[in-house]
Amino acid sequence: MIDVLLSIHPVGQAFLASLFTWGMTACGAGTVYLGRNPGRKTLDAMLGFAAGVMIAASYWSLLAPALAMGEGKAFPAWLPVAFGFLCGGAFLRLIDNFLPHLHLNFPRSEAEGIPTRWRRSTLLVLAITLHNIPEGLAIGVAFGAVGAGFSDASLSGAIALALGIGIQNFPEGMAVSVPLFRDGLTRRRSFMAGQLSGVVEIFAAVLGAALVVAAEPLLPMALSFAAGAMIFVVVEEVIPESQRGGNTDIATLGVMIGFTLMMILDVALG
Template sequence: MLTILGNMHPIVQALLATCFTWGVTSLGAAAVFLARQPSRRTLDGMLGFAAGVMIAASYWSLLAPAIEMSEGQGGPSWLPPAIGFLLGGFFLRGLDMLLPHLHRGLPRSKAEGIETSWPRSTLFVLAVTLHNIPEGLAVGVAFGAVAVGLEASSLTAAVALALGIGLQNFPEGVAVSMPLRRDGLSPLKSFWYGQLSGFVEVVAGVIGAATVLLARPILPYALAFAAGAMIFVVIEEVVPETQQGEFGDFATLCAMFGFVVMMSLDVGLG
């Protein structure tokens, strides 16, 4: 399987990998067709798991390779990753301020971004779509890094990152479609919007891979950029959502488990 994937163009690799992560999001969104909906405890636990995966991926799959690539370039090895990391956070903050969106469990009056009359369901889907952008970028940049032949990157590590992102996309799909169903949307519409929130990963992944191929010197910055964007999402959105109810401790333990799973995938396969 890896041999076949390795013979493909890196943009095609990124496309296939992000189609996989999108497919897992769709699988999670399909849970809306089940007769019994997950409890709040289950949803918080799954989101906690997703947060742990994203934190681990940000370091092992993105920041660590960025630091290694920066060594021997004539300056401090920490500087390009530091700049890229901060730029990723500022980029997501800018999108956060501009794109109308609403986080799970909050009333319509708490919508963020530019004021709009869009329905609550649309704003909620946009909130999840917003934090899927850095995930797609991370996968795309990882495959682009392999294509330019840098020692700090490998195809197995890029595949491990895609697997990790895919694992945490399942609970994200559930966490989108179920609240939409509770808000009165039909199961089919809830599934449609749930899977649609993950499609942005495909677009971001292709853009990430293409950018790295066109401008190899920015690779350490690009890897760190994706890491910074993911960490922003985890701290600003995912973790706070898991701590709103009475299952915060359970969600925290699930986050630690997710961290260990992603760390094991990256170290074991990378």
Template structure:
């Protein structure tokens, strides 16, 4: 799906800012809904089954640790958010090209998404109570849909910087390569260490929440289309909620 989004660059050099901000808002809505419906809520249920008393403890710990991990990566890994100028680069000082910094920003964004999907599929593979393949598929579909604007978010700026259409597409779709890697890591962790499932789910949720609040939402609020971005956010949240409740 990231490749689908990146492929837009083969036909267009720019995209309307109103459309782009709406799609970014949609991305944030999907990630917030997935964090609760697909991750935090089942995390609490599993914690009750596995640990009994105080099920909120591993969930709260995992949630905060997930956010702290992305916070640490954000402070050290040089990257540039989509609608920000080169002088607003985050992480350690670097002379890397703007295109490289954009690619790293989206790559960082994809790590918690892959972890979340892998964890749910790992739980379903082990037939843990309450875990179903349909719930994991629902999350994968929701994350997949919101990956479309992420692919565009890398390929379109690269094209505007003078990179060829083919290279812009290639780097745009390549930004998602960490997602299946993180998915495998999450699935393996749950399959071989089932007791960490509540922690793993809340960890992925914390990482996703940090990305949305620190990165996605600010990127949608830097132009005059903030209302459209909020509507996109609500639509993304609603669609992800329906997918999770209907299929999960």
């Protein structure tokens, strides 16, 4: 498998990896067709798990390689990484401020972004779509780094990142489709909305890989930018959503398990 991927252009690798992560989102959304849907406690645990994966991926798959790539330069290694990290958070804050969206388990009155009369289902899908933008960028820049030939980037590490994000996309897809079904949508419409939230990862991954291939010197900043965007999403949205239902202990346990799994994947495969 590795030999086959090595023969593909980095943008193509990112595209294939993001197809996998989107597929996992669709699989999670497809659980709405099961006879019995998971309860609130299960969804909160899964959201916590997704947060743990994203936190671990932000360091081991993005920030650590970015810092290593900055060694031996005329400026401190931490400078472009810190700048990129903060820019990633600022970018997501800008989108968060304008894009109409509604976090899971929040009432319609607490919708964020520009005021709109869009339906609750649309706002929920946009919220998860917002989650997936930094995940797609992370996949793209990871494969782009391998294609650029940086010694601190490996194809197995990029695959580990895609695998970890794909695993946590399963509960994210479920966390969209199940609440929508409970809100009165049909199973089909709930599934379509859930899987649609993962499509943006494909575009973000291709864009991230293309930018890195075109401008290799920006790679440390691009990696840290994706990390900053992911940490913003985790702290501002995913963890609060997982804790809102009162299942704080199980949600926190989910974070710990997700973090540990992603750490193992990255260290073992990367």
